[in-house]
Amino acid sequence: MKGRIPVYFVLLIILLLLAFCADLIFGSVRISAGEFSNILSGDGDSNLTLIVTNFRLPKALTAVLTGSGLAVCGLLMQTLFRNPLAGPYVLGVSSGASLGVALLMMASAWFGGDALIQALPLGNWGMVLAAMAGAFLVMLLVILLSLRLSDSVSILIIGMMFGSATGAIVSVLQYLSDPDSVHSFLVWTFGSISDVYWPQLRTLAPVVVVGVVISITLQKPLNALQLGETQARAIGVPVRRTRYLIIVVTSLLAGALTAFTGPIAFVGVAVPHLARAVFRTPDHRILLPASILCGSILMLVCDILAQLVAAPQVLPINTVTSLFGAPILIWVILRNRRNRNSLSE
Amino acid sequence: MTDPQDTTILTTSRLSIGYRAHQQNSLVLSADLNMSLKRGRVVGLLGPNGSGKSTLLRTLAGLQPALSGAVFVMGQHVKSNQVRQTARVLSVVLTGRIDVRNLTVIQLVAMGRYPYNNWLGRLGADDRKIIRRSLEQTYLWDLRDQMINEMSDGEQQRALFAKALAQDTPLIILDEPTAHLDLPNRVSMMQLLRNLASETGKSILFSSHDLDLALQVADELWLLKRGGTLITGSPKELCEGTVFEDVFYSGSPISGQNFLNVYFQRLRNQPPSQ
Numbered sequence: 302m303k304g305r306i307p308v309y310f311v312l313l314i315i316l317l318l319l320a321f322c323a324d325l326i327f328g329s330v331r332i333s334a335g336e337f338s339n340i341l342s343g344d345g346d347s348n349l350t351l352i353v354t355n356f357r358l359p360k361a362l363t364a365v366l367t368g369s370g371l372a373v374c375g376l377l378m379q380t381l382f383r384n385p386l387a388g389p390y391v392l393g394v395s396s397g398a399s400l401g402v403a404l405l406m407m408a409s410a411w412f413g414g415d416a417l418i419q420a421l422p423l424g425n426w427g428m429v430l431a432a433m434a435g436a437f438l439v440m441l442l443v444i445l446l447s448l449r450l451s452d453s454v455s456i457l458i459i460g461m462m463f464g465s466a467t468g469a470i471v472s473v474l475q476y477l478s479d480p481d482s483v484h485s486f487l488v489w490t491f492g493s494i495s496d497v498y499w500p501q502l503r504t505l506a507p508v509v510v511v512g513v514v515i516s517i518t519l520q521k522p523l524n525a526l527q528l529g530e531t532q533a534r535a536i537g538v539p540v541r542r543t544r545y546l547i548i549v550v551t552s553l554l555a556g557a558l559t560a561f562t563g564p565i566a567f568v569g570v571a572v573p574h575l576a577r578a579v580f581r582t583p584d585h586r587i588l589l590p591a592s593i594l595c596g597s598i599l600m601l602v603c604d605i606l607a608q609l610v611a612a613p614q615v616l617p618i619n620t621v622t623s624l625f626g627a628p629i630l631i632w633v634i635l636r637n638r639r640n641r642n643s644l645s646e
Numbered sequence: 647m648t649d650p651q652d653t654t655i656l657t658t659s660r661l662s663i664g665y666r667a668h669q670q671n672s673l674v675l676s677a678d679l680n681m682s683l684k685r686g687r688v689v690g691l692l693g694p695n696g697s698g699k700s701t702l703l704r705t706l707a708g709l710q711p712a713l714s715g716a717v718f719v720m721g722q723h724v725k726s727n728q729v730r731q732t733a734r735v736l737s738v739v740l741t742g743r744i745d746v747r748n749l750t751v752i753q754l755v756a757m758g759r760y761p762y763n764n765w766l767g768r769l770g771a772d773d774r775k776i777i778r779r780s781l782e783q784t785y786l787w788d789l790r791d792q793m794i795n796e797m798s799d800g801e802q803q804r805a806l807f808a809k810a811l812a813q814d815t816p817l818i819i820l821d822e823p824t825a826h827l828d829l830p831n832r833v834s835m836m837q838l839l840r841n842l843a844s845e846t847g848k849s850i851l852f853s854s855h856d857l858d859l860a861l862q863v864a865d866e867l868w869l870l871k872r873g874g875t876l877i878t879g880s881p882k883e884l885c886e887g888t889v890f891e892d893v894f895y896s897g898s899p900i901s902g903q904n905f906l907n908v909y910f911q912r913l914r915n916q917p918p919s920q
Contacts, residue, residue: 341659521767527746535740536813537733537761583749584767596706 304336309579313594317365320601324361325353328608329615355498362506362601363497366564368555369570371507372596373516375569376576376588377547380523380604382457389555389569392456392462392548394436394442398559399490400442400467401435402428406486407478407600419544428489429501436556439463447548452540456548472631505561512554513593519546519586527583565600567622569632572596578633599626655817655849656683656706661715664704672713673698675701676874679715682892683851685816688843690860691853693870694894698852701720706751706851708732719817733761736817742826744802745795749807752790755780758812783842800831803919807824807838820852824859832856834901836863857890858913869893885914 326332332340339580340346340353374389382391405428412496447456475483486530489565497505522543526534558565576591577583599622606625607616657763664674675698685691693699697836704710706717708724717724719735737758744754759773769777780807789797794805803823810818823839824832825906835855840863843850854860860867861881869877869884871893877884883891890910895903 478843518765525760525769526747526752528744528757529742531709531740532744534729535707535731535733536809539708539727539729545843559803578749581748583746584753 305578306582310590313591313598313626317594317598317601320598320605321361321365324605325357325362326602328352328357329613338391343418345576349441355493359498359502360495361601362502364493365597366506366509367494367565368501368568368598369563370512370558370594370596371569372553372572372576372592373513373589374554375571376573376585376592377519377523377551378569379573380585381544381547382453383529384457384529385574386570389463389551389558390564392460392552392555393439393467394443394552394555395559395564396435396464396467396471397439398432398556399471399564401433401505402489403430403474403486404435405431406489407474407482426501431555432558432560435467436552436559439467440552440556443552444545444548449543453544457596486576488617489563490619492565492619493616493623494562494565494600494618497532497561501561503594505557505623507555509554512550512557514548515550517589519543519550520589523547523585524583554638562618564619565622566619567626568599569602571626572599574630575599575633578636651893651909653685654682654755655685656851657681657718658706659716659718661705661717663701663710664713665701665711667709667902671680674713674874676870676876677713679697679876680786681868681876681878683817683849685849686847687849687865687869688840688844688863689849689851689866690864690866691851691856691870692857692893693796694872697704697872698874699870703819703853704737704829707736707819709738718782729762731759733813733815734769735815736819737815737919738811739803739806739823740817741822742887743795743799744806744851747795748792749794751786751794751808752777754805754811755786755808758809758814759815773853776814778814780808783811784827784838799830800825803831803835804838806833811842817849817851820850822855824854824856832859833916836860839863861913867897 315553322337326334326337330349330352332353336349337343339352340350370533371389375387376391379385380386381387443456444462446459450456450459475486478486478531522533522538522540525536526540526543527537530544534540555569570590574586574593575595576588580587580591582588586588603625605623607618607621610616610621658679661679661681662674662677663679664672664676666672679702691699691702701710705712706724708726708729711726718895719732722731722735724732724736741854755777756767756769756773759769763769763773778787784807786801786808788805789801792801797805802816803826804829806842807818807820807823810820820839822883827835827912836859839852842848852860864881865881867881868882869882869889871877877889879889888910890913891907894906
């Protein structure tokens, strides 16, 4: 088993590179493999080069950042709460972001704020800033509460309560708003990685990289936390500090990603299970990089499918992650169980 | 040089244990405890349910803050906010199943080296040697690649004990190591504690409800009464008089008292083998 782990990693890296290139090639404008290699060497058609460097490259990078960031969040939350259903959004950060966006899109119209927003040269930054403000607010509340509370389950419950409270406010806003702004809010909730261009990436990428690096330094306490908080403390892990760091990192990652791409379902919860099923280990030294790789590949593949399945229409990324991701995960779990049974017989 | 057998491993000074609810009303389970534990000794902590055995063990291990007073292990003040230093002088085995998927016995035992290794958890040659020795001492070396959540309660308890051994501490604290075990497993667990203390010179403090087994293996008993009184002595000393009745009834008549009287009488008639 030990010897297979490096092989799996090499395979996943090759798969990641393939998916990344495929994501650059496929889209509304077809680029053949020959043209693609011309673009890479710098003497391709100038229009196509523009499409690849200004649109497809940032989108593919965003897919990698989203996939890896959400997968890491999911793994951290599942380990901290020792709950396989936990995911990046259990702390309520994405609900905060959606509240921010809902307020911007729907409520601002009542106060004539929409005219102001249109007048400002914000582009899609207005939405990003609103989502960030909402996510940041909830994150601050969760962190403050986590300093006071000594057990993780209470934090989980409070995160869920934040989620349903903000969800209720969003529902009220939707009920009271005109159909146009409700529609544009709904489009935001579908998630999109194609509104992130180089300027946004310059903000998003450092945040995700920092979050992922911090979580990698936490692998040892994460391993210990799987035994339970008291057991972890008994082998010398500072549980409070670890929990605090985990919550800060998760809020940061989930908040930033939701702000730029909208809430993306499924990836955060499912990818850690995928990584565990492939590598069959509870060791976060392996699970963290495995989740990063699997998450990136899954997001890239989902983006390719979103481009191709209903071409020339592009499907919302959220529907693709759930529709195509869920059966994959179910298959993996069933296959895993069969192996387990055949071993014990 | 003092005789190493007389080295004191654990002392407490005016220790009060319990739970701090709010500023004023805290629940004090036991107050002003002054006790000490010597090197290589096996100590059994006995007492009725609710007397605070677990609380006492958790406080001694620094897993729970003391209400007042202090615990010293190897001269080091045990504080609940200095877990890494504490984990180098004492290890704890807690009750409750470990239910982590894909975790093997050797991976679990390797976690016993966490207080010593770097942020990556890298294991050196010495670490590996200690892990192997811990597994061999608990008869788990051949089962080292088994999944921990597929093991029986008895094997899991031994694996957790092996993890504590891998922590390589002069003191090991076990909270009810024989709970959930059948009789043969209870006996062999106790035997294991006794032998390891004799062979390695480690001090072992365990809580238990198995009065008869504890009398057989312990050098010393700590009897904790409901209300917080702690009575200490060798099994032989405590078999004289009516200490057990005193500790376990604590004043209130209970049903089945006749049966218990017979049981205690029988324990006293079969004094400990050593």
